[in-house]
Amino acid sequence: MRKVYNYAAGPSMLPEEVLLEVQRDLLDYKGSGMFVGEMSHRGKWYEEIHNEALSLFRELMGVSDDYYVLFVQGGGSTQFEAVPLNLLSEENGKKADYIVTGNFANKAYKEAVKYGDIACVATSKDDNFSYIPDVDSVEYRKGTDYVHITYNNTIYGTRYTKLPPVNNLVADMSSMILSEPVDVSKFKVIYAGAQKNLAPAGLTIVVVRKDIVDNGTPLPFCPTMLKYKTQADANSLYNTPTSFSTYVAMLNLRWLKKFGGVKEIEKQNIYKAGLLYDILDESKFYKGASRKECRSMMNVAFTTPSPELDAKFVKEATENGMVSLKGHRAVGGIRASIYNAMPVEGVKKLAEFMKKFETENK
């Protein structure tokens, strides 16, 4: 059992058995005599890791042959620009719709505005992003190249429970990738920084429909390194990859497969989130930051009756081995990020602490 539970929004916890394997093999991966991070990315040792990570991701995420899976660098922030640069089409007037449900959704929107005719067709800004707009009543424009959503919003603890009824979706799935089943066929592009649910920061995953890469034309000034075709043509080895992150991703994907895959981990995620939301629902002391119908399973944000008690909560939790619980400044209060790798025991410990804290401070 870990001596500390880490509720950080990302980077965040990795499964203990994954870390133990990394530690065991650190100076000698499978008899190679090398640390994975020292290996040539053109050699057989790394190529096996690279290809297993790609193929396990494809299997667990349910990605069909109609899509490329790319391992790139630069984080979600780089994809905020890569998406419009690759998808906006001069012929169609470079049109895309965005639904703005938080800080990162807004960043994605603002970056895209530079490149074309971009509209924010819905937002929940009016209530500090505490909800997801009703996707069925949004007026999507005709002839757009894509509609962009941020599937899970870490800061506010919200998530889409229903997808916009369009056939050209793009989604930032950084904070929920592989935590619940997703019908990939509904998306043109899915992207995710790996540092929340998969691996140490550095690795970014892009799932992109093959026809977009093979037949599309990126905007003329799109940098080579941001073009999806660059890595699609090179099996994500155009340049030196973030090999250590890919290695940990591979171990993590093996762990997830052994766990039973995404459907099984979703059950555990529902259970884990429920342990905390039940307390919020029963309590008059705590107040959840997001509306019930769109609660995130990955990030549970809430407040106590006062900022002083919020700070006391975070301080005492830290003293009890529960760290990084401070809420984002946009919401304040407390945020518990409970990604796939957060053990049930870690959520139970927090739940018990919440009850005890309420009793002592109400």
Place this chain on the structure above:
Amino acid sequence: MRKVYNYAAGPSMLPEEVLLEVQRDLLDYKGSGMFVGEMSHRGKWYEEIHNEALSLFRELMGVSDDYYVLFVQGGGSTQFEAVPLNLLSEENGKKADYIVTGNFANKAYKEAVKYGDIACVATSKDDNFSYIPDVDSVEYRKGTDYVHITYNNTIYGTRYTKLPPVNNLVADMSSMILSEPVDVSKFKVIYAGAQKNLAPAGLTIVVVRKDIVDNGTPLPFCPTMLKYKTQADANSLYNTPTSFSTYVAMLNLRWLKKFGGVKEIEKQNIYKAGLLYDILDESKFYKGASRKECRSMMNVAFTTPSPELDAKFVKEATENGMVSLKGHRAVGGIRASIYNAMPVEGVKKLAEFMKKFETENK
């Protein structure tokens, strides 16, 4: 002593004591109860690592306050575009000169051509990049925004021993950073992927003169994530950094400081390279790939009398615990990359093997 010596061109060897420390602290960094790759990049644990790595790099590289040191993602390949996007000035006609001394120098040149009035003012392509052109006889154009060089060329084993006599240099130092003293004040920008001399792949270091960032205007379509100002304004924490690579870089920089710094490691690098070049000079069996006056201290490339013997050399070396010695396809033969972290013992072992192989096969 490592059971395998790894002569890969990058990623490449890391100091054993660095890896042992990573292994020891893997699940519990300094009592935090966390792996460094799990920590919030906004928390105190990681911030200390981040700032120590930045400040040790500055100290060991001798970077004055006139420069920003940036930790970014995307590798040297991304800098091939970031450099022209940040430095080319519309007012000056977007002019830059490139000296093309190999594969990566050529890639940098080709990416830049897309963005402005770019000239290849010198190249050693006529003799398969086996030398560095005489920098004093090059006709640099007037009014350029910069002159770009690739300081060390891994594939061919060449390096600049004299700098072009201009005051607006930009250098790719990926394969020699911190291996010998460099007068930073002669450069507008220095960039380097970390995976050869510093850390696992993912981290890229940019040293850029402050006036360029503070007063310059990137080309209008430069992506936010490629603008130097984005990370300069955020102490390289605009988005989630490659925290594990930064951590290993910090440990490696501590190791280099303890070693005595760059001047001391240069002495060892001269000695190590000399052990191999002496054999090439005394032998009629081996032939060096680069001319004597511009030999790399990091990459020693050579051939035996035939491709068959080259292959036999690589095979037998591998069987003897010396791996990744196969030369790049552009040169063929054998390449031994002996970066800072390659122990003297590793070079001696290779030198002895070379002598034995010559005796047995000539």
